Amino acid sequence: LNRIKASGLKLRFCTNETQATREKFVKKLQGMGFDISVAEVTAPAPAACRILKERSLRPHLLVHNDLVPEFAEIDKANPNCVVIGDAAENFTYANLNEAFRVLIGMEKPVLISLGRGRYYKETDGLKLDVGAYMKALEYACDVQAEVVGKPAKAFFESALAEMGVPPQEAIMIGDDIVNDVGGAQRCGMRALQVRTGKYRPCDENHPHVKPDAYVNNLAEAVDVILQQL
Amino acid sequence: LNRIKASGLKLRFCTNETQATREKFVKKLQGMGFDISVAEVTAPAPAACRILKERSLRPHLLVHNDLVPEFAEIDKANPNCVVIGDAAENFTYANLNEAFRVLIGMEKPVLISLGRGRYYKETDGLKLDVGAYMKALEYACDVQAEVVGKPAKAFFESALAEMGVPPQEAIMIGDDIVNDVGGAQRCGMRALQVRTGKYRPCDENHPHVKPDAYVNNLAEAVDVILQQL
Numbered sequence: 001l002n003r004i005k006a007s008g009l010k011l012r013f014c015t016n017e018t019q020a021t022r023e024k025f026v027k028k029l030q031g032m033g034f035d036i037s038v039a040e041v042t043a044p045a046p047a048a049c050r051i052l053k054e055r056s057l058r059p060h061l062l063v064h065n066d067l068v069p070e071f072a073e074i075d076k077a078n079p080n081c082v083v084i085g086d087a088a089e090n091f092t093y094a095n096l097n098e099a100f101r102v103l104i105g106m107e108k109p110v111l112i113s114l115g116r117g118r119y120y121k122e123t124d125g126l127k128l129d130v131g132a133y134m135k136a137l138e139y140a141c142d143v144q145a146e147v148v149g150k151p152a153k154a155f156f157e158s159a160l161a162e163m164g165v166p167p168q169e170a171i172m173i174g175d176d177i178v179n180d181v182g183g184a185q186r187c188g189m190r191a192l193q194v195r196t197g198k199y200r201p202c203d204e205n206h207p208h209v210k211p212d213a214y215v216n217n218l219a220e221a222v223d224v225i226l227q228q229l
Numbered sequence: 230l231n232r233i234k235a236s237g238l239k240l241r242f243c244t245n246e247t248q249a250t251r252e253k254f255v256k257k258l259q260g261m262g263f264d265i266s267v268a269e270v271t272a273p274a275p276a277a278c279r280i281l282k283e284r285s286l287r288p289h290l291l292v293h294n295d296l297v298p299e300f301a302e303i304d305k306a307n308p309n310c311v312v313i314g315d316a317a318e319n320f321t322y323a324n325l326n327e328a329f330r331v332l333i334g335m336e337k338p339v340l341i342s343l344g345r346g347r348y349y350k351e352t353d354g355l356k357l358d359v360g361a362y363m364k365a366l367e368y369a370c371d372v373q374a375e376v377v378g379k380p381a382k383a384f385f386e387s388a389l390a391e392m393g394v395p396p397q398e399a400i401m402i403g404d405d406i407v408n409d410v411g412g413a414q415r416c417g418m419r420a421l422q423v424r425t426g427k428y429r430p431c432d433e434n435h436p437h438v439k440p441d442a443y444v445n446n447l448a449e450a451v452d453v454i455l456q457q458l
Contacts, residue, residue: 091322100348100357118369119329128329132365139364140347140357 001035003222007229010163014042014156014172016149016179018085018114018130019064022046042159044114044149045070048083050158051148057110059083060102062095062133081110084137084145086117086130096133103141111137115149117179150176151183160187171212173221175199182209192221230264232451236458239392243271243385243401245378245408247314247343247359248293251275271388273343273378274299277312279387280377286339288312289331291324291362310339313366313374315346315359325362332370340366344378346408379405380412389416400441402450404428411438421450 004011013036017025022041029036045067052059058075061068063085071083082099103109117129134145149155160167167188174180175197184191193199193211196218204214215221233240242265246254251270258265274296281288287304290297292314300312311328332338346358363374378384389396396417403409404426413420422428422440425447433443444450 089322091325093318093320096320097354097356100361101355104348104355118371119333125326126330126333127326128365128369132329132369135368136357136361136365140361142347 001218003226005035007226009225009229010165011040012042012159012163013040014150014159014174014180016044016115016117018044018067018149019088020066021069023069024066042155042162044085044155047148047155047158048112048114049074051112051146052081052083057081057112059112060099061085062087062090062099063114064088064090080106081112082137083112083114084130084134085114087133088127091128091133096136100137100140103137103143109141109143111141111143111145113145113147116145116147116151150179151186153183153187156184156187156189160189171225173215173218177203177206177209177211181211185209185212192224194218194221230447232455234264236455238454238458239394240269241271241388241392242269243379243388243403243409245273245344245346247273247296247378248317249295250298252298253295271384271391273314273384276377276384276387277341277343278303280341280375281310281312286310286341288341289328290314291316291319291328292343293317293319309335310341311366312341312343313359313363314343316362317356320357320362325365329366329369332366332372338370338372340370340372340374342374342376345374345376379408380415382412382416385413385416385418389418400454402444402447406432406435406438406440410440414438414441421453423447423450 022038022043026036026038026041052074058077058079060079060082061071064087067085079102082103103111113130113134116131116134118131119126119129138145160170170189172180172184172189172191173194175194177193181191181193190212192213192215195214195216215224251267251272255265255267255270281303287306287308289308289311290300291311293316296314308331311332332340342359342363345360347360348355348358367374389399399418401409401413401418401420402423404423406422410420410422419441421442421444424443424445444453
């Protein structure tokens, strides 16, 4: 990270984190020793806030308690859309029914989803991710959710706009073959897959997505990028 | 009902009820004055039990507490499939994650769903039905559920088999254009839609399903049927 910053290259951190505000997320990474600030982070909640403002949407929120502060400035009275994130313990029967009733009560239901992940792993086991609950509401209301976050094209485009860089001059580094690599490439960027984290050997035979290159870790990704300057 | 029984016609009650055992369901209808017995009811849970036995499947149950007795005779140790019904208050975050973990842990996940309803109305408002939660698990595990209950063809076929009647000699009476009328017709039966209960005027312009006739109520349905004998 320090080598990239020293080289003068522009940098954004693109995360699908929706269980915490950017402040909390950044503090965690700073605690691990990373040189990162809130202004460098592109995340689904602020992207959703931009959409809400642009279209005068007032959300009913079905999100994690720790994410609610990201929506502090948004008018939430008399909701005309539903925003769903990885609400975790907030995915109760009562809360799901409530979000459903808000949606089905609209003439044209608007559902905005902060990601489309299927599941993820925590120390106490696998958990259903926001995508599964998004599908439940989509089916019940016969609507299609608008997905904010990786791999949505608009999400990468806003990261590029924040840097002021065209896609062909940008490169994505990520461990997720579909969300990171596939999403960035569909936006016209190149993408490296790191063989750490979510990476699985079977990713190298993915039917639709092929990274521009593989690297064994983040340091090697930086080597590759700096060599080509 | 009494006139149909007196005429000598064979009769089955086909229900998608999965919040109670057939015993409880029948008691409720008897209390309303209907001449009905458990042996005359075709319901999703016993249909699922037949499938479980035939294929030596041991279910993990995500169903309503009141439905559990229907699975009393089924081996549930070391589960190799998940059976989902309208679990209502049992649709907790913890229970959904548990059912998901059982499914995703299988080499080839088997998900059996007691219906595919989107939602239904109760005195305290609309509730998400089993179909929504089925979709969540389908998406998370990348599987397709096997649906037991209306409108599944196998469900109507088992009702016909229980009566010993071929489909072309049977007629379905129901208020649900897709689950009752559409399902029965796809099985080769004729079907009347009653203009009561779930019926909505827009059903008469349904893009895919057209009943053989409309009747205003159950009594009129019986008139139509008995006239044709």
